[in-house]
Structure formats: structure tokens, C-alpha cells
Amino acid sequence: MCDSDSGEAKVALKNYIVTLRFKGMQKRVWFVGEDSPKCRARFAEACHALDAVGDRCSEWMEFITSAVAHFGNYGFSRIPR
Numbered sequence: 001m002c003d004s005d006s007g008e009a010k011v012a013l014k015n016y017i018v019t020l021r022f023k024g025m026q027k028r029v030w031f032v033g034e035d036s037p038k039c040r041a042r043f044a045e046a047c048h049a050l051d052a053v054g055d056r057c058s059e060w061m062e063f064i065t066s067a068v069a070h071f072g073n074y075g076f077s078r079i080p081r
Contacts, residue, residue, distance in 0.1 A: 011034050012034065012035040012036075013032050013033065013034060013035060014032070014033060014034070014035035014039070015030055015031070015032055015079065016030070016031045016032070016033055016043050016076060017029070017030050017031075018031070018047060018050075018067075018071070020050075020063070020064060020067050022054055022057070022060055022063040022064075023060065025060050027064065028081075029064075029067070029068065029071075029078065030078070030079040030081055031043075031071050031076035031077060031078055031079060032076065032077050032079055033075055033076045033077070034075075039075070042074050042075060042076075043071075043074070043076065045074065046070060046071050046073075046074040046076070049070070050067060050070065053066050053067055053070045054067075
């Protein structure tokens with residue numbers, strides 16, 4: 001699909017949801033990214049690598065902040081909820 005005004009291709013977006021768990025606390029966090037097999041694979045890879053983020057954190061808010069940055073490094077943007 002193309003934008004008729006600019007000629008640029010439109011990218012389909014998808015919401016990605018992860019439940020972050022750390023030391024007995026949990027929070028659902030929503031991200032947005034492309035709706036493509038490659039992006040879904042990157043999201044799965046980011047989820048798989050999330051334990052290493054938790055290992056470096058000592059506090060809940062530090063973990064949340066680090067986890068959001070971690071997913072950002074994989075190309076996902078947080079959706080505030």
C-alpha cells in the first residue's frame with residue numbers, strides 16, 4: 001500500500017504486549033512495532049534476552065526503565081497506558 005501524496009510506502013504497525021515480572025511485582029507494558037515476521041522474531045528475541053536485563057537491576061523502577069530501553073534497542077516504542 002502506498003501513500004498517494006508522498007509516494008512513500010506505508011508500514012503496517014502492530015501492538016506487542018509483554019508482562020514484566022521482577023521480584024514478585026508485575027506490569028503489562030505495550031509496545032508498537034512493524035507487523036512483519038522479521039519484527040515478530042525481533043520481539044521474541046528481545047523477550048528471550050530480558051532476563052539478562054533483570055539480572056543487572058536491583059529495584060523495580062530501575063528494571064522497568066531498563067526493560068523499556070531494552071525493547072527500544074530492538075526497535076519497539078512504548079505505548080503509554
